[in-house]
Amino acid sequence: MFGPLSFSLAPQVAKSRSVYNLLKPISDWYAQASGYRQMGLKYDDLLLEERDDVQKAIGRLNERESYDRMYRFRVASQASVQHKDLPKEQWIKKEDDVRYLKPHVEEVWKEDMERAKWDSIQVQKK
Amino acid sequence: MLAARSAASKASRLSRSFATVVDAAGVKVAAADYGQPTSAVTVLVKAGSRYEPKPGVANVLKNFAFKATTSRSALGTVRESELYGGVLSSNLTREHLAVTAEFMRGDEEYFVDVLSTFVTSSKFTPWELSESVLPAVAEETRAASGDSATRAIELAHALAFRNGLGASLFAPSHPSVTIDDVKAFAAQTFGKGNVAVVGTGISQDKLAKLVEKHFASSASAESPSSSATKYHGGESRQGLHTDLQTAFIGFGTSGVPSPELAVLAGYLSPQPSVKWSQGTSPLSSALPVGTTAQTVYLPYSDASLFGVLVQASSVDGVKEGVKASVKALKDASTSVNPEGLQKAIAKAKFSAASIAENRDGLVASVASKLLSNSDVSLEAVQKSIDGVSASAFTKAVASLLKSKPTYVAVGDTNALPYADEIGM
Numbered sequence: 001m002f003g004p005l006s007f008s009l010a011p012q013v014a015k016s017r018s019v020y021n022l023l024k025p026i027s028d029w030y031a032q033a034s035g036y037r038q039m040g041l042k043y044d045d046l047l048l049e050e051r052d053d054v055q056k057a058i059g060r061l062n063e064r065e066s067y068d069r070m071y072r073f074r075v076a077s078q079a080s081v082q083h084k085d086l087p088k089e090q091w092i093k094k095e096d097d098v099r100y101l102k103p104h105v106e107e108v109w110k111e112d113m114e115r116a117k118w119d120s121i122q123v124q125k126k
Numbered sequence: 127m128l129a130a131r132s133a134a135s136k137a138s139r140l141s142r143s144f145a146t147v148v149d150a151a152g153v154k155v156a157a158a159d160y161g162q163p164t165s166a167v168t169v170l171v172k173a174g175s176r177y178e179p180k181p182g183v184a185n186v187l188k189n190f191a192f193k194a195t196t197s198r199s200a201l202g203t204v205r206e207s208e209l210y211g212g213v214l215s216s217n218l219t220r221e222h223l224a225v226t227a228e229f230m231r232g233d234e235e236y237f238v239d240v241l242s243t244f245v246t247s248s249k250f251t252p253w254e255l256s257e258s259v260l261p262a263v264a265e266e267t268r269a270a271s272g273d274s275a276t277r278a279i280e281l282a283h284a285l286a287f288r289n290g291l292g293a294s295l296f297a298p299s300h301p302s303v304t305i306d307d308v309k310a311f312a313a314q315t316f317g318k319g320n321v322a323v324v325g326t327g328i329s330q331d332k333l334a335k336l337v338e339k340h341f342a343s344s345a346s347a348e349s350p351s352s353s354a355t356k357y358h359g360g361e362s363r364q365g366l367h368t369d370l371q372t373a374f375i376g377f378g379t380s381g382v383p384s385p386e387l388a389v390l391a392g393y394l395s396p397q398p399s400v401k402w403s404q405g406t407s408p409l410s411s412a413l414p415v416g417t418t419a420q421t422v423y424l425p426y427s428d429a430s431l432f433g434v435l436v437q438a439s440s441v442d443g444v445k446e447g448v449k450a451s452v453k454a455l456k457d458a459s460t461s462v463n464p465e466g467l468q469k470a471i472a473k474a475k476f477s478a479a480s481i482a483e484n485r486d487g488l489v490a491s492v493a494s495k496l497l498s499n500s501d502v503s504l505e506a507v508q509k510s511i512d513g514v515s516a517s518a519f520t521k522a523v524a525s526l527l528k529s530k531p532t533y534v535a536v537g538d539t540n541a542l543p544y545a546d547e548i549g550m
Contacts (some may be wrong), residue, residue, distance in 0.1 A: 060253040111199065118205040 005047060034040030037083040037092040040075040053112060057104035062103035065100055129220040148308035149336040152318035154496055157333045158323035165327035166228040168489045169241045172497050174221040174439050175293045181298035182297030183311045184218055189215035189259045191225045194251060195214055195243040212237055212253050220291050221427060222493050234328055234336060245316045252305040267296045274536045275435060285360040285377040286431055286532045317347025322496040324489050334420040355380050357428040358529030359544040371444045371537035375451055376433020377526045383425030386522035387432050391423035392473035393466060394454055398490040408457060412450035417443040419451060425493050441541040448548045457523040462516050479504060
């Protein structure tokens with residue numbers, strides 16, 4: 001629930017089949033209505049990147065992923081300058097909007113947590 | 127008196143017990159317990175630089191030691207080992223990769239687990255490669271490139287053996303090693319039949335049991351292929367701004383290393399037996415003041431490189447030193463005085479024995495023998511050195527000198543002598 005990036009109820013929702021089925025259409029509609037896909041962005045492009053752990057995670061993307069990320073930013077800023085969305089055929093499709101960065105952020109977060117654990121560990125002699 | 131005798135007999139029993147190599151779950155295990163207060167366990171893998179498919183892969187794999195495995199992260203390994211007070215290290219030679227843990231007696235369960243997980247379940251994540259491994263590799267390369275002696279020996283290997291043994295221990299300064307190369311090399315070499323475990327300060331049964339438990343999941347691997355080594359020789363010069371001018375003149379042989387070359391190293395070695403004195407070897411009296419020389423004898427499983435490394439602050443000193451070395455070698459190929467040979471044999475025996483006394487030397491001396499199923503006892507080595515006769519010695523030196531020399535000059539390349547100027 002308390003991940004590295006924000007507070008989220010999604011894991012709890014996903015546990016229950018009926019609640020998930022109830023909320024999924026709403027979440028799909030909400031994601032589409034947010035407008036980032038219309039600018040050629042994926043959801044993980046919106047993650048707050050002015051943080052050490054997210055910066056480290058961005059560094060772990062492979063070459064293709066980080067190139068594509070920069071390319072989407074270029075396209076989106078051009079769309080922003082022109083004050084209009086991309087033509088519809090260039091919108092990011094729902095199935096292409098994958099969480100490419102989140103696993104890396106979580107990995108880095110786990111490492112930071114582990115470091116904190118080792119930094120404050122209480123050793124007991126058996 | 128009795129106590130002394132029983133101690134002596136115990137010592138001989140222990141040294142014999144080292145020679146027995148047991149098979150634990152397909153992994154060869156050798157251990158010796160001389161009653162040291164600490165233990166050390168080394169996992170040897172036949173993954174030296176001679177087997178690497180691409181320049182630098184072996185060095186990168188070496189620096190991947192103690193990184194994340196499926197059972198613990200790199201940080202966890204370091205912190206937990208610190209809590210136990212152990213020291214972890216990895217070492218690469220041309221033949222083997224050695225991963226070592228030194229620790230207090232009683233902590234073997236944990237440290238054998240750390241060593242075995244590197245072999246059985248390393249994760250080899252791409253970000254560890256870029257975040258921590260490649261910087262370490264680059265730093266090692268940088269440090270080695272500033273040391274003229276290391277550079278000369280590396281160059282000499284490249285000239286002498288070209289491929290295989292000629293591959294450098296260090297990565298190129300801009301290695302093109304990807305994580306897939308490392309994974310492929312590890313998959314090829316990490317496995318039963320290619321791994322041996324050497325322990326000191328730990329009993330053989332205990333180590334064998336631990337190895338059996340921790341390496342049970344290890345897949346079997348075939349011995350990595352490497353074509354039979356051929357000696358080539360040649361000349362090379364490399365510019366380097368240092369205070370020390372360096373030259374190496376050497377010769378190589380292919381085939382199993384012969385004891386004659388070990389004796390030759392002892393015969394020529396100008397290292398004095400007493401501090402602040404001049405040695406009595408034929409080379410030491412001929413060296414100009416301020417010039418240092420050391421004999422380099424590097425035996426490998428199917429070849430050996432013998433030579434003299436000469437260093438001095440002035441180019442003239444190096445020139446004189448190399449000329450003296452060549453002359454001493456030529457003299458040794460025609461005749462040798464019996465007294466000098468006696469001294470050389472004693473020196474070679476002592477250095478073979480004293481190397482086996484410290485941990486690193488012991489591992490290095492049994493490494494090749496462990497993974498090729500031959501006799502690992504010190505007595506056998508001593509006996510072969512003892513058996514060197516004067517005629518066999520001069521014959522061996524003469525046939526060594528017949529091959530094309532390997533000559534390397536590192537330093538001021540404008541002034542350092544060329545191979546045809548040193549009296550070859």
